[in-house]
Amino acid sequence: MYHVTRSTIAEKLSRRLAMTAAALVISALSVPGWAAPSDGERFREIYQKEWEFRMAEFPLWASGNGIDEHAAELGHVAEADQKRRYEYWRRIRTELDSISCERLERAECINYRLFVKQIDDFLAAYETRAYLIPFNSDWGFYMEWGRLPADTDFTSLADYRNYLSRLSQIGPVMDEYIELMRTGIEIGMTQPRVILDGRDQPIRRQLVERPEQSPFFAPFLNMPETLDNGVRAELLEQAGEVIGQGVVPAYRRLYDFFHGEYVPGARRTLGAYELPGGEAFYAAEIRRYATVDLSPREIHDIGLSEVARIRAEMDAVIEETGFEGEFADFITFLRTDPRFYAKSPRELLATASYYAKKIDGRLPMLFGHLPRQPYGVAPVPDELAEFYTAGRYVGAPLEAHRGGYYWVNTWKLESRPLYAIPALTLHEGAPGHHIQGALAMEQSDQPPFRRNDYISAFGEGWGLYAEKLGVEMDIYETPYEQFGRLTYEMWRACRLVIDTGVHAMGWNREQAQEYLVSRTALSVHEVTTEVDRYISWPAQALSYKLGEYTLWQLRREAEAQLGERFDVRAFHDFILGLGSVTLEILQDEVRSWIEAQG
Structure with missing residues (x-):
């Protein structure tokens, strides 16, 4: 008896869809004036949709880049969110594999190489589980949130409402971070114990008795005159509630977790090689x-x-x-x-x-x-x-x-x-x-x-x-x-x-x-x-x-090959005009520039 499984049905459907797609392509090719999208067009479509996805997933990053569409959001970090993003980027990476840099214009090929690196970095961060260590001795998510009052432009009522919306999400997202770090403790993916002393200072700063004492409350102390008294009173009341009942308790939970679980559970080893999969992690x-x-x-x-x-x-x-x-x-x-x-x-x-x-x-x-x-x-x-x-x-x-x-x-x-x-x-x-x-x-x-x-x-x-x-x-x-x-x-x-x-x-x-x-x-x-x-x-x-x-x-190469024709101002302008590139791309482009000068 032939046993029909879900995988069998899926395979049949997959074959039928592939045949249908192939038939549509053949049919389209027979239409006068129709041409398949070029590699450049397909690449632009891929990076445009991925950029929109990225900005929606990382609202603080979007705000830092001057994009306001997600100014009321904080972004989620739970294990399920990490996996969902990873699966999305895997699909993007597969789509990129079908594009050849050789069929792109030179500038677009640079874009392609840089975009591939970004996607590969995202994938590696998930595969090595780097997201389980969301802070270092220099910076951390809770410090980034602490910069919200200074980094937000308060020019309109919408700015205040968006800010309050973000503050209201600190509690749930804080719990997501705590769960990630708790998983890190279980598998040995933590910061070394030796660097943790004093790292709770930015956390302690948020543990106030009254909302008005919180640094998060500062934007409400000098609201613009364009806001009428009724609106100001409403915002003050909302700020006190959100900070007092949401933000401060969230930082208290982090503080208690830090001292009660993270510090005692942190690894006693030092190097990245001592982490689970440490050699691959350090290479990434x-x-x-x-x-x-x-x-x-x-x-x-x-x-x-x-x-x-x-x-x-x-x-x-x-x-x-x-x-x-x-x-x-x-x-x-x-x-x-x-x-x-x-x-x-x-x-x-x-x-x-x-x-x-x-x-x-x-x-x-x-x-x-x-x-x-x-x-x-x-x-x-x-x-x-x-x-x-x-x-x-x-x-x-x-x-x-x-x-x-x-x-x-x-x-x-x-x-x-x-x-x-x-x-x-x-x-x-x-x-x-x-x-x-x-x-x-x-x-x-x-x-x-x-x-x-x-x-x-x-x-x-x-x-x-x-x-x-x-x-x-x-x-x-x-x-x-x-x-x-x-x-x-x-x-x-x-x-x-x-x-x-x-x-x-x-x-x-x-x-x-x-x-x-x-x-x-x-x-x-x-x-x-x-x-x-x-x-x-x-x-x-x-x-x-x-x-x-x-x-x-590269500068010494340019000076040696160009001699008196070397112009240091043109050399620097060219390098900075590239934006931010990998060292491999930098070498390729500067050597091409040297050849062009010659």
Whole structure:
């Protein structure tokens, strides 16, 4: 007897559908004037529908990119949502396999390669279960929510209603995150226990007795005059209810979970290789951030080579200062002499502002095209400062009608040396991340998935490359500032050694700290926060030096092949005009540019 199963029926239906589709295609081909969609048309259809899906799934990301359609939503993260997205992206990946880059225009082929990388990164994040660790020592979902009051433009009643809607969803989504982390504890997919001390500070800040004390309530304290008194009273009442009954209890649940379950259950191991499927996880993170197919050992060896080269340059600068003593003595001198440290947050910000404007005046030396968007200098917000890095650029979409900001960390001034400010400003402001990001936003001919992307190897590589451009622009005024630049470069070279050492070679935390503290003039506080960042954020730290290393290789190639025809302004304009690309695409495109110049 023939047993008919569901799979048998499905196979029959599948064959019939395939035959019907084939017949429709044959029929269509016989229609005069009909032509099958080109690969370019099909690719555009794929990325347009996926971008709409992505913005709907990640509303905060959409808002950050100036897209307001989902401004009332927070986005869900439960296991079912993770799987649903994964299945969708698998279908997208299958559709992409039917398209050939060889049949696309050159610019569209770049788009295709970048889009494939994004989809592959999404798939890898699910397959390695990276989503079970939704925070690191530097950032986390609960900190991103804490930025909502500052990152939301409150110009209309709709803005307030959308904001309240998002706040009302924090409770349910918080529980989804807690369940993900609980699963992580069960399978050993957690942050290491050693980096968790003090990470509850942003959570504790939200545990207030009255809603009006909550940072989330701040937007309702100065509502615009255009809102009448009745509407204001209604909004105040709703805010008190949503924050008091939803937001604060949600953060309380997270706080209790963090101390009651996560900290006790966190793994005692350190490296990514110790995670379930850790080797595959680390390889995926290297491809995501560094965009290279190098092994940890190969990356480690590049780091060792760069450390040796930079140390020789540092020794030459020490000799220039006339300092008598060993390298370690000079480092101690830099860490302890009061002349190298600001007396107040305002002095540190003033120094950063001075160098920002000095650099602005010399940018035309190395760039032909500059962005129209400005940027400002501001302190790192108090709620982030204790565990935050020395500085960071925080961009804004052009549609937001505001500039970006170069954040300077004014917490613990004795750990923020003034001699490092020129290099930091070049990296985070101009010609580093601000110029890079603002110009990328102006590439209106690029699809949004590319224009709004940030590939760490390209972005951070450019930031480090920009620090050295300060030498050509004569930004560094003293040998100590030159040493500050070399300290920053050494810092990034050490990252190649430390990151791979920790995550693939069994290094412990103390070993990593000693390696960094003995080779740079970074303060002990910075060394501690930085090493914890590398431990909790595998592979991200690799992107800086590998990206900068590639940029200088390409520049030297261009200079050698073009000789007197080499125009550094045209070279920089071309690179920044690409937007954010992988290192492989960067190499392909720059070499094509060199050939065209010749």
